[in-house]
Amino acid sequence: MLPFILKRLGLALLVAFTVSFISFSLLFLSGDPAAALAGETASGEDIEAIRRLYGFDRPMIVQYLEWLFAAVRGDFGESYYFKLPVAGLIAERLQVTMTLGVCGISFALLTAVPLGVAAAVRPNSIIDRVALFLSVAGQAMPSFWFGLILIVVFAIQLGWLPPSGADSWRHFILPTIVLGYYAMPAIMRLTRAGMLEVLNSDFIRTARAKGAGEGRVMFKHALRNAIIPVVSLAAVQMGFMLGGSIVVESVFALHGAGYLAWESIARNDLPTVQALILVFSMFYIVFTFLADVLNAWLDPRMRSS
Amino acid sequence: MTDMTDPLMQDVQGPSPRDLLKRRVKGHLGLLTGVGIVGLLVLVAIFAPLLAPHDPYAQSLMTRMEPPVFLGGDWEHPLGTDHLGRDYLSRLIYGARVSLLIGAVAALISGVIGTAMGVAAGYFGGKVDAVVTFLINVRLAMPVVLVALAVVAILGGSLTVVIGVLGLLLWDRFAVVMRASTLQVARRDYVAAARSIGASTPRILLTEIMPNIVNNLIVIVTLEMAHAILLEAALSFLGLGVQPPTPSWGLMVSEGKNMMLFEPWLVLIPGIVLFLLVLAINLMGDGLRDVTAPENRS
Amino acid sequence: MTDDTLLKVRNLTLDIPVGGGTLRAVRGIDFDLKRGETLSIVGESGSGKSLTSLAVMGLLGKGIKRSADEMTFEGTDLLRASKRKMRALRGDRMAMIFQEPMTSLNPAYTIGDQLIEALLLHRSVGRETARARAVELLEKVGITAAESRLGQYPHQLSGGLRQRVVIAMALMCEPDLVIADEPTTALDVTIQAQILRLLVDLTREMNMAMILITHDLGVVARVADKVAVMYAGELVETGPAASVFEAPSHPYTRGLLRCIPQPGKTERGAPLGTIPGIVPSLIGEVSGCAFRTRCPHAVPGCRAAIPMRGDDVHGYRCVHPDGAISAEREIA
Numbered sequence: 001m002l003p004f005i006l007k008r009l010g011l012a013l014l015v016a017f018t019v020s021f022i023s024f025s026l027l028f029l030s031g032d033p034a035a036a037l038a039g040e041t042a043s044g045e046d047i048e049a050i051r052r053l054y055g056f057d058r059p060m061i062v063q064y065l066e067w068l069f070a071a072v073r074g075d076f077g078e079s080y081y082f083k084l085p086v087a088g089l090i091a092e093r094l095q096v097t098m099t100l101g102v103c104g105i106s107f108a109l110l111t112a113v114p115l116g117v118a119a120a121v122r123p124n125s126i127i128d129r130v131a132l133f134l135s136v137a138g139q140a141m142p143s144f145w146f147g148l149i150l151i152v153v154f155a156i157q158l159g160w161l162p163p164s165g166a167d168s169w170r171h172f173i174l175p176t177i178v179l180g181y182y183a184m185p186a187i188m189r190l191t192r193a194g195m196l197e198v199l200n201s202d203f204i205r206t207a208r209a210k211g212a213g214e215g216r217v218m219f220k221h222a223l224r225n226a227i228i229p230v231v232s233l234a235a236v237q238m239g240f241m242l243g244g245s246i247v248v249e250s251v252f253a254l255h256g257a258g259y260l261a262w263e264s265i266a267r268n269d270l271p272t273v274q275a276l277i278l279v280f281s282m283f284y285i286v287f288t289f290l291a292d293v294l295n296a297w298l299d300p301r302m303r304s305s
Numbered sequence: 306m307t308d309m310t311d312p313l314m315q316d317v318q319g320p321s322p323r324d325l326l327k328r329r330v331k332g333h334l335g336l337l338t339g340v341g342i343v344g345l346l347v348l349v350a351i352f353a354p355l356l357a358p359h360d361p362y363a364q365s366l367m368t369r370m371e372p373p374v375f376l377g378g379d380w381e382h383p384l385g386t387d388h389l390g391r392d393y394l395s396r397l398i399y400g401a402r403v404s405l406l407i408g409a410v411a412a413l414i415s416g417v418i419g420t421a422m423g424v425a426a427g428y429f430g431g432k433v434d435a436v437v438t439f440l441i442n443v444r445l446a447m448p449v450v451l452v453a454l455a456v457v458a459i460l461g462g463s464l465t466v467v468i469g470v471l472g473l474l475l476w477d478r479f480a481v482v483m484r485a486s487t488l489q490v491a492r493r494d495y496v497a498a499a500r501s502i503g504a505s506t507p508r509i510l511l512t513e514i515m516p517n518i519v520n521n522l523i524v525i526v527t528l529e530m531a532h533a534i535l536l537e538a539a540l541s542f543l544g545l546g547v548q549p550p551t552p553s554w555g556l557m558v559s560e561g562k563n564m565m566l567f568e569p570w571l572v573l574i575p576g577i578v579l580f581l582l583v584l585a586i587n588l589m590g591d592g593l594r595d596v597t598a599p600e601n602r603s
Numbered sequence: 604m605t606d607d608t609l610l611k612v613r614n615l616t617l618d619i620p621v622g623g624g625t626l627r628a629v630r631g632i633d634f635d636l637k638r639g640e641t642l643s644i645v646g647e648s649g650s651g652k653s654l655t656s657l658a659v660m661g662l663l664g665k666g667i668k669r670s671a672d673e674m675t676f677e678g679t680d681l682l683r684a685s686k687r688k689m690r691a692l693r694g695d696r697m698a699m700i701f702q703e704p705m706t707s708l709n710p711a712y713t714i715g716d717q718l719i720e721a722l723l724l725h726r727s728v729g730r731e732t733a734r735a736r737a738v739e740l741l742e743k744v745g746i747t748a749a750e751s752r753l754g755q756y757p758h759q760l761s762g763g764l765r766q767r768v769v770i771a772m773a774l775m776c777e778p779d780l781v782i783a784d785e786p787t788t789a790l791d792v793t794i795q796a797q798i799l800r801l802l803v804d805l806t807r808e809m810n811m812a813m814i815l816i817t818h819d820l821g822v823v824a825r826v827a828d829k830v831a832v833m834y835a836g837e838l839v840e841t842g843p844a845a846s847v848f849e850a851p852s853h854p855y856t857r858g859l860l861r862c863i864p865q866p867g868k869t870e871r872g873a874p875l876g877t878i879p880g881i882v883p884s885l886i887g888e889v890s891g892c893a894f895r896t897r898c899p900h901a902v903p904g905c906r907a908a909i910p911m912r913g914d915d916v917h918g919y920r921c922v923h924p925d926g927a928i929s930a931e932r933e934i935a
Contacts, residue, residue, distance in 0.1 A: 008458075011442065015443050016446075018439075018443045019446050019447060021454075022443070023447075026452070026456065026459070029456060031537065047435075078480060090718040101571075107449055108342055136584065136587065136588065136591075137530075137580075137584070139466045139583075139587055140531070140535075140581075140583040140584035142538050142542075142555070142558075142576060142579055142580065142583070143539070143543075144538075144539055144542045144543075144558065145538075145558055145576035145579065145580070148558070148565060148572050148576070149572075149573070149576070151565070152565060152569050156565075173800050201706060202701055202706040202707040203707055203708055204701050205701065205707070206699075206701060206707045206708065206772075207695070207710070209660060209662060209693055209698065209701075209773075210693065210694035210698075210720065210721045210724055210772070211690045211691065211692070211694030211695060211696060211721075211724045212694075212720070212726060213690060221709055224711045224712075225709070225710065228363070236445075239446075240448075242448070243448025243450060243451055244450055245451060246450050246451055246454070246543070247450060247539050247543065250543060253480065261357045262454070262543060265451075265454050265455050266545070273451075275453060276451065277447070277448060277451055277455065280448040281447055282453060284445070284446045284448070285446050288445075288446075298711075299710075299711075300713075300756040300758065301710060304814075
């Protein structure tokens with residue numbers, strides 16, 4: 001299994017490296033970052049001063065390497081807007097985003113897996129139809145709109161939960177539902193499809209022929225095999241969710257890394273934006289790497305090869 | 306010897322594949338619903354100038370935030386007016402143009418990119434495949450919403466920029482699915498047979514590979530179209546997509562958000578229409594997959 | 604006779620609802636099995652032989668309707684047994700060996716886990732005892748280094764080894780009846796004979812009854828005490844193996860026998876026999892002899908219900924009193 005892990009790690013590093021280059025070059029998309037930074041009213045001299053101050057006058061590749069080496073050491077430069085180190089800003093905000101991400105994926109797994117199993121055990125039953133409906137609706141639901149509807153109903157009309165902020169666990173309930181519901185349909189469908197396939201396989205018949213009861217057949221024999229691909233998907237979804245937290249955080253005014261990203265984009269705070277794109281990408285890369293390793297460990301066929 | 310009137314000899318042969326397809330399409334409620342709603346909205350978008358009761362851009366400070374008919378408004382503005390007094394129904398109708406245009410063109414651009422990459426990877430394998438797989442990995446690692454927002458912010462929000470950005474970002478699923486489908490087809494005997502009689506690579510790709518993966522392609526086109534429409538709405542909602550005063554459903558939700566406390570319908574109406582369109586496109590995509598390849602149903 | 608009868612099946616009928624009708628998959632099967640006896644059910648794919656065995660085990664898929672006048676196993680009425688009772692019987696008193704050794708073991712667990720589970724489900728013994736029993740059985744089915752195999756996963760074993768494991772698993776509780784559903788079909792020809800030999804030796808040694816399902820008449824001739832020939836869901840001929848091979852009475856049985864080359868009898872270069880035509884659709888009402896659409900001796904009378912002919916031991920279901928054997932001799 002070690003060669004597999006090493007190979008996978010190499011790929012992860014290469015992807016990370018490429019992503020870092022892309023997120024850095026985004027800065028140059030506008031043609032002249034100094035002009036963009038100086039604003040529309042700046043004079044030619046101002047722009048020139050800014051260009052020298054931030055080192056935009058040097059070749060792009062030099063700037064990139066400098067930025068990369070600093071980033072590896074945890075230094076993402078200084079925010080144009082806050083005039084503070086970007087790394088500190090992000091670290092502070094990540095706590096909220098991570099909490100939201102973990103809650104979101106847990107919510108998604110806790111609803112999607114049981115629902116998927118139940119739907120697979122009784123195809124075309126009421127529960128299968130409900131699961132299908134929830135997943136089809138979830139895939140079509142604009143999450144910002146879903147968030148607003150939840151606020152209107154549960155915060156404004158019923159007054160059960162706070163509409164925005166991050167002061168207590170109650171503030172996280174609605175955002176968790178919105179973010180979790182985003183990941184739920186894919187997990188539910190994969191669980192259902194996996195269970196259906198596994199339940200039709202010969203070894204399930206073997207387990208029944210041994211005299212195993214239905215519960216044992218479902219959970220020990222079937223789910224153990226069907227859950228393997230779900231683990232990968234959950235990791236991928238977790239990565240997507242952190243990236244998607246920008247929408248949810250802006251709807252619920254949760255001041256996490258996603259909210260910071262939104263603010264920074266609106267303020268042209270390029271170092272912060274670059275760093276956030278890189279950080280969110282790293283999360284995705286790390287999650288999928290861990291998922292692949294976990295997957296290999298869960299699947300005996302991969303573990304021994 | 307055998308008696309053809311014997312009941313045992315009847316109906317040993319099943320229906321033809323074409324009959325089966327027809328039967329499956331007719332029996333697929335989801336597909337029919339999806340096609341119906343999408344078709345209707347396409348017609349609405351095309352004939353928007355004829356259908357819209359008012360100019361979607363015309364402001365009227367005298368008639369701001371009038372309620373829709375079902376909340377006590379009058380038929381002059383069936384769905385009421387927004388905070389600038391613009392007719393909500395007209396904006397909704399023109400908004401269909403924006404959503405469908407962005408969805409279709411973005412899916413087209415990403416479809417061309419992703420299909421080219423996926424088919425090349427699946428057919429040639431080896432280094433080409435390694436490079437494409439790597440690019441897919443890189444693309445998946447980039448947070449779509451964040452990158453799209455940043456790029457739109459840098460380049461300025463216009464319909465063209467939003468379409469371009471989404472088109473260049475959403476090719477991943479095309480590449481993944483087309484790669485897998487091509488791999489599957491390229492291994493079949495008839496491809497080897499075509500090669501053995503000296504058919505050129507472009508010819509094989511066009512006449513042997515494409516017809517066999519086009520079903521999957523159509524399914525992904527619909528699903529990615531839905532994806533692009535949702536993303537445009539999210540970008541516009543965040544204020545970094547299509548810019549006002551263009552009528553975009555996401556923008557309408559965003560503009561209505563501030564009055565949400567008192568006039569929740571301002572948020573509800575464009576959201577429901579957006580939800581319905583995406584739902585219909587997804588139903589169409591899922592339905593197409595079911596009827597063209599029932600064995601791949603998930 | 605009644606005392607040592609292990610399994611008794613009368614008028615077993617299986618219906619599968621399909622789009623636009625009912626598939627009459629098995630129609631009115633009777634058979635008996637005594638302790639230590641081997642019954643072979645023979646027929647081509649789709650003849651209902653596997654369904655029949657699954658019906659005995661109570662493992663039919665959802666939606667398949669089972670009915671019978673009688674179905675008893677060791678005095679237990681299988682038609683009325685509770686799910687709990689059936690579970691207790693399965694794996695303990697009756698066990699099953701499936702066709703596909705590559706897929707009939709769970710890929711996520713070790714061989715040891717799966718063998719031990721088979722015992723622990725029915726016996727309250729410790730894990731160590733179960734482990735010892737697993738090793739004992741692996742050795743019995745001819746697996747070397749049994750102890751170390753316990754920790755291996757199915758994918759690490761060859762097809763032949765896996766089938767030995769599946770056999771060992773079926774025998775963990777020393778069942779009285781083993782149902783082997785084409786146990787050698789998926790294996791290499793050289794392995795087939797070994798596995799078959801092993802099954803026969805073990806059933807003799809442990810005095811188990813066996814239902815061997817196969818489409819390979821060569822196999823039947825070597826191991827079976829009794830043969831039941833099925834065609835399109837019906838029993839067309841049944842009797843002691845020797846008697847059926849010596850005097851095949853149903854035209855279908857004779858057709859099957861002509862399909863296998865016989866050393867010394869089949870002439871070199873002579874075409875092997877085939878049975879022309881295809882199996883009829885069994886959807887809807889099926890009456891009379893199902894083989895009539897392919898039978899060279901079919902007459903209008905074949906459409907009527909046909910009783911079993913012959914004696915208590917060797918019976919066949921044909922409208923011709925002699926199974927049309929005289930007609931066949933005339934042609935030849």
